[in-house]
Amino acid sequence: MEPVVLITLTVNGAQVTRNVAPRQHLVDFLREELGLTGSHLGCEHGVCGACTLRVNGDIVRGCLMLAVQANGCRVDTIEGLSDSKELAKLQKAFHEKNALQCGFCTPGMLMAAQDLILLKKRVSREEIRSHISGNYCRCTGYQAIVDAIDEVING
């Protein structure tokens, strides 16, 4: 029989308690148990970045963290940061610069970009590219994404 572990965590500000199988990773937990389908699963082995989440304030690969490991943690997803308007400027810039086409990578891309914005310092385009190097986009060729992030950070 599949073992289960009782976990309690804070997701987008709300406390959640559930029994989870240790083998379930955090994004499957968010998507399947909580219905938060904004975090996407591309590769499920840490390469594509579509699953990027914020755990205790730091971005992580949601597919490379087990739900049980998030016990006691504060987890923020694209839904939470979008609803709180934290991402409003970035979302507007992505829209205006056409920084998405199919949109599959966009939630992870926004999470990674916001992580850079929170450093509150001016950065070069090279540094932007480096910071989002772990987030794959197969549509845009990145130029417009870098434009959007650059506009939010450097004006």
Next chain:
Amino acid sequence: MKAPSFAYAKPRSLAEAFELIERPGAKILAGGQSLIPSLNLRLSSPELLIDITGLEGLSEIGVQKGAVRIGALCTHAKLEKSDELRQHLPLLHEAVAHIAHPAIRNRGTLGGSLALADPNAELPACAVALDATLVLASGKGERRVRAGEFFKGLFETDLKANELLVAAEFPTADKSVFLELARRQGDYAIVGLAAVARGGAKRIALFGFGAKPVLIQPKSLEEAKSSLPAASADLYNTASTKQHLAKVLLDRAWNRLS
């Protein structure tokens, strides 16, 4: 893919961890940035994962006389942000910026990288170049192993099944150079080197080159290039490409070391 089924335990103390480690099919989980992909790809099927991230006192960076001691649970991100590391151990500080991407560096740990012994990884090569000492603990006590003896082969180390890597001590160097060639930022290197000079002596460890970090201790650039052992090919690069690129890196590194 999804990971196979396993049980999970999060010990509160080292003693508890040493008890759990004796169970059949037990495996240590630290940052999980290599283990969880291997579970998701079903390349690994442990019966029990022992999550050691709740253990206290294993993530400190301590500057000692002539060395820096780093706890096994110290994340790459913490190393990257450490001014002490930048000042006392610039080789390691430069190296961590090459490890994958910010989201992975936030969870991946020094101890995990050393214990996994991926031949393409940055930190094992740094440990060998710096002649680091690894501290391995078990229920019976601690033992200390030099990095050069710790790495045995492809993903193979001197770590016994009932042992935990708890810290590594890196002696400082007079000069150091870290270089790697990768197709994209954050990719594993095609080939890379960690190089250290102390007094007149140089220690250069190549990674992405053999089954484990390859150490050379040349007296001249010519000797460095001629003393390279044969490289191992990978899926994308032939042995001769790696051999050539290693020489390119040696050229670039040498003057900065002298």
